[in-house]
Amino acid sequence: MKVFLKKNIKPRIKNGHPWIYDNEIEKIEGNVENGSIVNVFNHEKYFIGKGYLNTNSKIRVRLLTRKNESINKDFIKKRILAAIKRRNTSEKTFRVVFSEADNLPGLIVDKFESYIVIDITTLGMEKLKPYILESLIEIFNPLGIYEKSESSSRIKEGLEKISEWVYGRGPELIPFQINDIKFLADTKGQKTGAFLDQRYNAMILGNFSKNKICLDCFSYTGNFAVHMLRAGAKNVILIDYSKRALEIADEIMKLNKFENYELINANAFDFLKNLDKSSKMFDVISVDPPSFAKSASNKLSALKGYKEINLRAMRLLKDGGILATSSCTQVVSEQEFISTIIAATNDSGKIARTLYRGGQPFDHPIVLNIFETNYLKFFLLEIEKIRY
Ligand SMILES: C[S@@+](CC[C@H](N)C(=O)[O-])C[C@H]1O[C@@H](n2cnc3c(N)ncnc32)[C@H](O)[C@@H]1O
Known part of the structure; x- marks a missing residue:
């Protein structure tokens, strides 16, 4: 079960990336069942590594090792x-x-x-x-x-x-604690049940929330909201369009004996637009939407979404308020995300001062040579009016 690579392919694989695309393969020798382990060789028949094959995927082989060792x-x-x-x-x-x-x-x-x-x-x-x-x-x-x-x-x-x-x-809801706060991972919820990648960013946002009126937009089960309340927020509104996520957020609030919160089951884009009209002002807003694009072909619409939601959030903030803005869309780079935020500040007549620049925690490591491992952007911004 051997896979031979073409001669003139980009050096990506040689330089440590584990993916081998269909158009990089010269031939597959033997009758290989999808999902099986294959030995990969370069065009000079030099052993490169071992991985698993799937001819149904554009990524034909994902390398597991560069050594000739058993995968057991x-x-x-x-x-x-x-x-x-x-x-x-x-x-x-x-x-x-x-x-x-x-x-x-x-x-x-x-x-x-x-x-x-x-x-x-x-x-x-x-x-x-x-x-x-x-x-x-x-x-x-x-x-x-x-x-x-x-x-x-x-x-x-x-x-x-x-x-x-x-x-x-x-249990259906797995109890755990983070930063001395009680949480529940929902086995019927999103991803693995809880967003561990945001736990440190949420803790830092908490430091800015004491005595503040806060909004946790795209809250899921309220990771950011409970960190705000733990730090002494006066009040937090949670918005999510998953009813179930909000029901669990409610349980988590009760577990932690928090009372100053309100749950709103709505589309965040619409809800913020309507609030905009009634000009309700917040001291702190977290915006943590889901990934807006799976592939680079949808990047433009993702950027549009980021601009719109951040602009709406900026309009609802008091002068000098804090915007904690996240992007987990892997195909949107940090620079592209920053440019989008700048565009939103320009439209709202404000400037954004970075007070903290976060990202993935140590247990979501970014391998610089595998840029797909880099996805989470997080900025804590002080939003200041320049036009009155
Ligand atoms: C990345 S998760 C948020 C994670 C959360 N901040 C945390 O740290 O646990 C995105 C959330 O946005 C919600 N969502 C997606 N589209 C939405 C929309 N248009 N309006 C409101 N909520 C939405 C999803 O249900 C999901 O809970």
Whole structure:
């Protein structure tokens, strides 16, 4: 089972990127079943590495290793242990494996105290699932492992979506604590149930929220809102168009004994537009929309969306108010995001002063050579009027 690369291909693969596209392959030798492990050679028949193949995907091979080693349970366990070691953390809740960034393409593992949630996005990784589960059980001895493999890319890979306990059992809402705040990861919710990537950004925003009137826009289960309230916010409004997310936000608020909040089940774009008219003014606004574009072809509409929502938020802020603005759209670069924010400030007659520039935490590492691992932008901006 050998894959040979073409001669004049870009040096991306040689320089450490694990993806091999269909148009980079000269030939595939042998009758290889999709999802199986293949040995990859360059045009001079020099061994490059091992990975898994899927002819249904434009990314034909994802490399797992550059060494000639067996891909077995020991290999997977070694990779997970390496990911844990590089995190160097004593936290009980963290992202254990971040896919390509941890040399395990197609695998996400989040640990919520005694429970683990995994998300598998590729057929090749799906085939390695028994090794993944065995390794996680040996390393963490968890009470339960929930598989929440629901990404749309699974369909292209020829896989069904999965959402079930694959080891042990646990509650539908998995309890965990972050920054001494009680949270619930929703096994029926979005992604792995909670957005661990925003936990430090939310904590920093909290520092700016004491005695403030706040708005958590695209709140999901209220990560930013509870951090604001914990820091002493006077009041927080949460907006999300997922009713379920708000119901769980309500439970989380009650768990933490917070009372000064209001839940609004609405489309944030419309809601902010209407508030605009009634000119309700906030001291602090967080805007954390979902990814607006999956591929570069939708980038322009994503930028339009960012400009619109940030402009609306800026109009609702008091002079000198704080805008915490996030973008998780991988195809939108930090510079493009900044340019969009500048365009929104220009339209609203304001300037934006950066008080904090955040991004992905240590357990969502960015491999600079694999730019797809870089997705989260976060800015804490003081918005100041220049035109009255
Ligand atoms: C990236 S998540 C927010 C994560 C959250 N800030 C956290 O840290 O846990 C985006 C959220 O936006 C919500 N959403 C998507 N489109 C929306 C819209 N047009 N109006 C309101 N909410 C929307 C989704 O339901 C989802 O909960």
